[in-house]
Every structure is written in C-alpha cells, then in structure tokens.
Amino acid sequence: MSQTSQLNEISTLELAQALMERLSISPxxxxxxxxxxxxxxxxxxxAAMxxxxxxxxxxxxxxxxQAVGWLDKSISAPPCPTHGHQREEIKE
Known part of the structure; x- marks a missing residue:
C-alpha cells in the first residue's frame, strides 16, 4: 500500500492531531x-490546525x-513556576 493510500485511510482530524502530538514539546x-x-x-x-x-x-x-507572537518576538516564555517557587522558599 502506498503512503498516499495509507494517509487516505486516516481522517483529517486524526492527521492534524498526529501533527500536533509530534510538534508538542514533551515535559x-x-x-x-x-x-x-x-x-x-x-x-x-x-494546535490551531x-x-x-x-x-x-x-x-x-x-x-x-500565539504562533505569530513567537515568530515576531512579541511574546516570550514565562519563568519556570517551579524555579520561582524555589526562590521564594529560599527567601523565607
């Protein structure tokens, strides 16, 4: 079976979800x-797809x-919540 034939058996939603899973950043x-x-x-x-x-x-x-914001540098990653929490504990 050709790759195109295999892809035709998968719904558009399943393809989009598979792409989203592939591109998601793992923990x-x-x-x-x-x-x-x-x-x-x-x-x-x-995710938009x-x-x-x-x-x-x-x-x-x-x-x-959000995607455009990352590309045009209008947004950036917030600090890691666990690191910020550790700093607060150290201050106390």
Missing part, C-alpha cells in the same frame, strides 16, 4: 525548548496569534 524537553521560537510557534500552529478542522475558528485564531 522532558520543556526546559530546553521553552524559549525556542520555532518550536513554540510550530506547536501553536499545529486541530481547532480549524474541528470548526472552532476562535480557538484556532488564538493559537495562530
């Missing part, structure tokens, strides 16, 4: 990739705006 890679603009934009754009396929344009638009 193991979070610290390494949390500020990687291309990784973060890709993750958000893939899932919402578009599910006919949820407002959710898709929010994810696309």
């Amino acid at each position: 193991d890679d979070w610290h390494r990739l949390k500020s990687n603009r291309n990784s973060r934009a890709s993750e958000q754009a893939a 899932v919402f578009l396929v599910k006919n949820e344009p407002q959710e898709a638009q929010a994810r696309l705006q």
Whole structure:
C-alpha cells in the first residue's frame, strides 16, 4: 500500500492531531525548548490546525496569534513556576 493510500485511510482530524502530538514539546524537553521560537510557534500552529478542522475558528485564531507572537518576538516564555517557587522558599 502506498503512503498516499495509507494517509487516505486516516481522517483529517486524526492527521492534524498526529501533527500536533509530534510538534508538542514533551515535559522532558520543556526546559530546553521553552524559549525556542520555532518550536513554540510550530506547536501553536499545529494546535490551531486541530481547532480549524474541528470548526472552532476562535480557538484556532488564538493559537495562530500565539504562533505569530513567537515568530515576531512579541511574546516570550514565562519563568519556570517551579524555579520561582524555589526562590521564594529560599527567601523565607
């Protein structure tokens, strides 16, 4: 069976979800990739695709705006909550 034939057996939503899973940053890679603009934009754009396929344009638009924000550098990664929490504990 050709690759195209195999892909035709998978729904558009399943394909979009598979892409989103592939591009999502795993917990193991979070610290390494949390500020990687291309990784973060890709993750958000893939999530937007899932919402578009599910006919949820407002959710898709929010994810696309996040993707653009990563690319145009108008947003950046917040500090890690666990690191900030540790600093507060040390101060006490």
